[in-house]
Amino acid sequence: MRSRSTLCLWALLAMCRPASADVEPREARDRLALDAEVIAGFTAAHSASGDASEFEARRLELGARWDSPRERWGAEVRLEGVRSSGPESLNGIDGNSMLARIKRGWAYGQLAPHPALSVEVRAGLVPDLWVERVETDYDLRALAPTTGEDARFLSAADAGASVVVSAFSARARLGVALTNGEGYRQTELNTGKTTSLVASVDAARFTLADAPARLVVHLGWVEGSTGVARLPAGRLMGALTLGSPRWAAGAEGLRADGAYGRAVRADAVGVYARGEVWPRWVGLAARYDRLNVDVDAADAVRERFSAGYYAEPFGTARREGDRLRVWVSVQRERAGQGAGPVVGAGALSDLTRALVLFDFSKQTEVMP
Numbered sequence: 613m614r615s616r617s618t619l620c621l622w623a624l625l626a627m628c629r630p631a632s633a634d635v636e637p638r639e640a641r642d643r644l645a646l647d648a649e650v651i652a653g654f655t656a657a658h659s660a661s662g663d664a665s666e667f668e669a670r671r672l673e674l675g676a677r678w679d680s681p682r683e684r685w686g687a688e689v690r691l692e693g694v695r696s697s698g699p700e701s702l703n704g705i706d707g708n709s710m711l712a713r714i715k716r717g718w719a720y721g722q723l724a725p726h727p728a729l730s731v732e733v734r735a736g737l738v739p740d741l742w743v744e745r746v747e748t749d750y751d752l753r754a755l756a757p758t759t760g761e762d763a764r765f766l767s768a769a770d771a772g773a774s775v776v777v778s779a780f781s782a783r784a785r786l787g788v789a790l791t792n793g794e795g796y797r798q799t800e801l802n803t804g805k806t807t808s809l810v811a812s813v814d815a816a817r818f819t820l821a822d823a824p825a826r827l828v829v830h831l832g833w834v835e836g837s838t839g840v841a842r843l844p845a846g847r848l849m850g851a852l853t854l855g856s857p858r859w860a861a862g863a864e865g866l867r868a869d870g871a872y873g874r875a876v877r878a879d880a881v882g883v884y885a886r887g888e889v890w891p892r893w894v895g896l897a898a899r900y901d902r903l904n905v906d907v908d909a910a911d912a913v914r915e916r917f918s919a920g921y922y923a924e925p926f927g928t929a930r931r932e933g934d935r936l937r938v939w940v941s942v943q944r945e946r947a948g949q950g951a952g953p954v955v956g957a958g959a960l961s962d963l964t965r966a967l968v969l970f971d972f973s974k975q976t977e978v979m980p
Contacts, residue, residue: 643679644979651754653939653969660962669693670969671753673715687719687736715796716769728780735773737796741787741810742832742849743768746864749828749855752884754939754971755899755918759864759882763903765847765871766834767795770806783814793836793845806836806845821888825856830864837870844870861885876906886922895922897941903951911948914961918943922971937971 651671657664672693679686692715696704705711718736725731743766746758760766772791778784786809792799793806810832817826832849846869853862863883871878886897899918906912920941926934947961 641681642979643683643977645677645679645975645977647675647677647975648973649673650972651969653967655965655967657963657965659964669710672710675716683722685719685721688716689714690716718769730778732776732778733773734776737769737771738774738789738791739769740766741774741776741789741808742766742830742834745785745787745810745812745830746851746853746862749826749853749860750862750884751860752886752897752899754922754937754969755884755897755920755941755943756882756901756916759880759901760847760849760866762882762901763866763868763878763880765866765868765878765880767797769796770794771796771800772805774808783817785812786810791836793838801840802837802842804837804842806834809833810849820856821858823857825854825859828853828855839873843873843875846870858888858891859886872905877908879904879907892924895924896920897922905951909950912950913948914945914951915947916943916945920967934975935971935973939967939969939971941967941969943967 649671650669650673652667652669654667655665673690674692675688675690677686677688691712693710694713695708696706696711697708698704714737716737716739718734718738720732720734722730722732740760742760743758746760747753750758756762761768770789770791770793772789774787774789774791776785776787789806789808789810791806791808793804794800810830812828812830815827815829817824819825830849830851830853832847834845834847834849836845837843838845848867849865851862851864853864854860861884863881865881866879868878868880870876880901880903882899882901884897884899886895888895897918897920899916901916901918903914904912905914918941920939922937922939924935924937926936943965945961945963945965951961
């Protein structure tokens with residue numbers, strides 16, 4: 613009887629004993645996450661020069677990110693699919709085939725000198741500080757990129773280094789970057805470097821439609837040059853974004869001193885809103901974009917109105933999760949007399965576009 617009791621006691625202790633020391637807790641393990649994003653569908657356009665239609669793949673991206681235990685250091689590599697021929701090219705590789713290109717590739721190290729403060733140092737093909745911050749609460753990529761990218765004032769990444777300081781549970785962020793200034797599609801063409809400064813502050817955090825939401829103010833400044841002629845590439849930027857899983861809105865404005873390889877001043881404004889009227893099945897979105905390609909020229913303005921319906925029959929409402937969003941939208945573009953492909957013939961750029969798109973995203977952890 614005694615031996616049986618002893619055996620039961622040992623069995624109970626074995627079941628209740630803590631995990632061995634060689635098994636790290638979940639938060640102290642390496643983490644390798646993979647993600648994919650695809651935006652593709654069918655587009656039909658009507659313009660003064662005729663009608664056209666095509667199946668298109670707007671966004672094809674595959675990313676991998678590795679983080680050390682407690683995210684003290686890590687790295688990210690992101691690939692994107694692009695056509696081998698550009699807008700000004702007659703032909704590309706094997707006709708105009710789709711190629712894989714590195715969009716971002718960078719490593720980071722993070723320090724936390726105080727519980728309310730963290731400092732992250734990045735190097736490589738680093739994300740653009742402004743695009744990264746504004747895109748965090750932006751979820752209408754199927755309609756258009758963020759205004760800075762869409763107007764081609766900014767590139768999504770560039771070769772160089774940056775430092776991002778976060779305080780008060782990431783409610784305030786300040787980023788400083790020193791890069792080539794040519795973007796990730798081009799090597800450095802002059803000895804000058806580009807300096808960027810971006811600040812974001814959560815003006816409010818609250819609950820909206822039973823989900824967390826935040827109102828964020830963004831301010832940015834860029835000073836540098838591009839091209840062999842060292843043309844100016846200054847930028848002033850401001851944005852206000854409201855982010856929530858079911859509802860979102862925002863406004864973004866940029867002023868460029870030097871754009872499109874010319875010493876011209878240009879500006880761009882984008883305003884958007886979206887909301888779920890009936891979760892998963894009925895979502896509505898609208899966006900307005902205005903680009904002045906030369907503020908010193910007469911009627912050099914391009915405008916675009918976008919409106920769409922979307923449904924999410926599969927997955928979650930978050931772009932960072934598993935999701936398939938279906939879009940049916942209409943876009944109307946108009947160009948002023950000084951903004952068309954031929955000066956004085958802006959109507960050649962006017963068009964109406966109908967789109968049916970699939971917006972797919974997936975994330976998975978290989979080493980949870």
